Amino acid sequence: MSEILELYETQPELLLYGLLACAATLLFLALFIWFWVKTATRRRIKAAIREMGGQAVENISLSDGVESAVHIDFCVYSKGYVFVFNVQDYPGIIFGGESIELWTQLFEGKSYKFTNPIYYNQLCTQVVKEMLPGMPVVGRVVFTHHGEFPKGKPEGVCELSSLVSEAFSGLSALTQNEKHNKTWQEFVQDLSQNKQTRIYKMQPLAH
Numbered sequence: 001m002s003e004i005l006e007l008y009e010t011q012p013e014l015l016l017y018g019l020l021a022c023a024a025t026l027l028f029l030a031l032f033i034w035f036w037v038k039t040a041t042r043r044r045i046k047a048a049i050r051e052m053g054g055q056a057v058e059n060i061s062l063s064d065g066v067e068s069a070v071h072i073d074f075c076v077y078s079k080g081y082v083f084v085f086n087v088q089d090y091p092g093i094i095f096g097g098e099s100i101e102l103w104t105q106l107f108e109g110k111s112y113k114f115t116n117p118i119y120y121n122q123l124c125t126q127v128v129k130e131m132l133p134g135m136p137v138v139g140r141v142v143f144t145h146h147g148e149f150p151k152g153k154p155e156g157v158c159e160l161s162s163l164v165s166e167a168f169s170g171l172s173a174l175t176q177n178e179k180h181n182k183t184w185q186e187f188v189q190d191l192s193q194n195k196q197t198r199i200y201k202m203q204p205l206a207h
Helices: 002-010 012-038 040-050 117-131 160-167 178-191
Strands: 055-063 069-078 081-088 092-095 102-107 110-115 137-143 157-159 198-201
Touching: 040 055, 040 069, 040 160, 040 198, 055 117, 055 178, 069 117, 081 117, 110 117, 117 137, 137 160, 157 160
Parallel strands: 081 137, 137 157
Antiparallel strands: 055 069, 055 198, 069 081, 092 102, 102 110
């Protein structure tokens, strides 16, 4: 120990370097933990979507044909259906209905209003339908595990914890359709031109 102290006394810059190294290590660990916590929900979403099989495309921007664009979190082609997912991460208790313009969020003793997300999802779904003529396109609003619906979920809303079963709820089984497969692949190819869009080749296309 005395030898170390003597070394620092003769070469004080070593102490400075050591402190800087410790500070850098602590900063790196803090940033890593922050990033891991911040992206935990996104990882859960991707894990749930992978369970659906097929192919998924993340972070999509499409023209709505009226000088604007819509943003879609995920499009998934699975078991013959194309799903249009818009993700909502509202913690607390959620009250809303299919035809109610403003929904209510109760969180930490306060009440907040937000626009019915089903409306936007319907717009996104319509845009995708126009780009995939003849294909069965289904819209779903996906709420993360942070929110609860004590009075029941509106139609078209899924919870992340049961995404696979709820996404296919009420849908009949479809047989393989090579024309649809080709249409989807052309759609994906066009989307791949955008560097912000990510494509997941998770499994062979499910039919």
